[in-house]
Amino acid sequence: MTATPKMLLAVRFGQPINRRPSCWLARLGPTVVFALLLCFAQARAQAPSVPVSGVDAALIEDIVTGSRVLADFGVLDGFGHVSARHPTNPNHFLLSRSLAPALVTAADIMEFDLDGNAVGDSGRSVFLERFIHSEIYKARPDVMSVVHTHSPGVIPFTVSQAPLRPMYHNAAFLAAGAPVWDIRKDFGETDMLVRDPSLGKSLAQTLGDKAVVLMRGHGDVTVGPSVKVAVFRAYYTDVNARLQSQAVALGGDVNYLTPGEGAKADTVNLAVLDRIWNLWRMRIAPSLGK
Numbered sequence: 001m002t003a004t005p006k007m008l009l010a011v012r013f014g015q016p017i018n019r020r021p022s023c024w025l026a027r028l029g030p031t032v033v034f035a036l037l038l039c040f041a042q043a044r045a046q047a048p049s050v051p052v053s054g055v056d057a058a059l060i061e062d063i064v065t066g067s068r069v070l071a072d073f074g075v076l077d078g079f080g081h082v083s084a085r086h087p088t089n090p091n092h093f094l095l096s097r098s099l100a101p102a103l104v105t106a107a108d109i110m111e112f113d114l115d116g117n118a119v120g121d122s123g124r125s126v127f128l129e130r131f132i133h134s135e136i137y138k139a140r141p142d143v144m145s146v147v148h149t150h151s152p153g154v155i156p157f158t159v160s161q162a163p164l165r166p167m168y169h170n171a172a173f174l175a176a177g178a179p180v181w182d183i184r185k186d187f188g189e190t191d192m193l194v195r196d197p198s199l200g201k202s203l204a205q206t207l208g209d210k211a212v213v214l215m216r217g218h219g220d221v222t223v224g225p226s227v228k229v230a231v232f233r234a235y236y237t238d239v240n241a242r243l244q245s246q247a248v249a250l251g252g253d254v255n256y257l258t259p260g261e262g263a264k265a266d267t268v269n270l271a272v273l274d275r276i277w278n279l280w281r282m283r284i285a286p287s288l289g290k
């Protein structure tokens with residue numbers, strides 16, 4: 001006789017395999033039944049959905065590409081996220097359901113309002129730190145995309161007194177400054193996560209009009225006028241941080257870009273962005289079966 005899943009489950013918990021479901025469920029005890037129900041609820045919560053309606057597929061693809069590229073480079077790992085402001089409703093934004101960035105597909109993108117509430121998709125699990133995005137979109141009408149990373153290269157600059165400064169032209173946007181937000185300053189001892197609107201608002205205030213804000217003992221946030229720019233900045237913030245650590249380790253004074261050099265170089269970078277973006281799209285295409 002071939003064992004059915006139901007029979008295997010019954011054997012695992014030491015129950016007779018021919019007992020009716022209602023009986024063996026009752027004998028499993030409340031803890032096991034609760035665990036089974038929780039598994040069922042989580043499976044339901046992770047069910048894929050259709051892409052957000054009314055949004056250009058190219059924008060959704062940019063979020064997917066950005067998520068996967070940053071994961072491929074190690075700027076994101078199992079955590080972090082890429083979002084975009086909704087192109088026709090500035091009071092909404094697009095963000096993946098709670099998922100590792102390397103696994104994000106178009107079907108995982110959800111719509112949220114600026115209070116961090118999921119719009120029409122309440123069955124799926126969502127990122128705890130979605131308030132990073134919602135509060136920055138509230139505070140910065142010019143921002144069309146937000147990236148949050150736990151970038152390993154950046155972490156030393158979030159906990160030391162050394163400011164992150166522009167090492168070279170690709171990270172020219174850093175010349176405008178990269179402030180550090182310390183969650184403990186206003187909120188005391190927390191779990192370090194931006195888990196509610198007040199924390200997100202405080203982070204957005206420290207970001208101010210800059211392109212990057214570092215988060216003490218946590219990571220960073222980059223913003224931009226498009227997904228491509230925000231992802232570009234997340235990548236080069238990490239690269240710049242690693243290079244700066246190397247330059248400082250060499251000893252002596254480091255000759256950084258000036259604000260004027262940074263502004264000029266950033267203009268050029270934004271003009272040629274598609275060159276590197278197309279390269280990045282090719283890089284992650286195999287992971288999408290293309």
Ligand SMILES: [Zn+2]
Nearest residue numbers: 129148150219
């Ligand atoms: Zn985080």
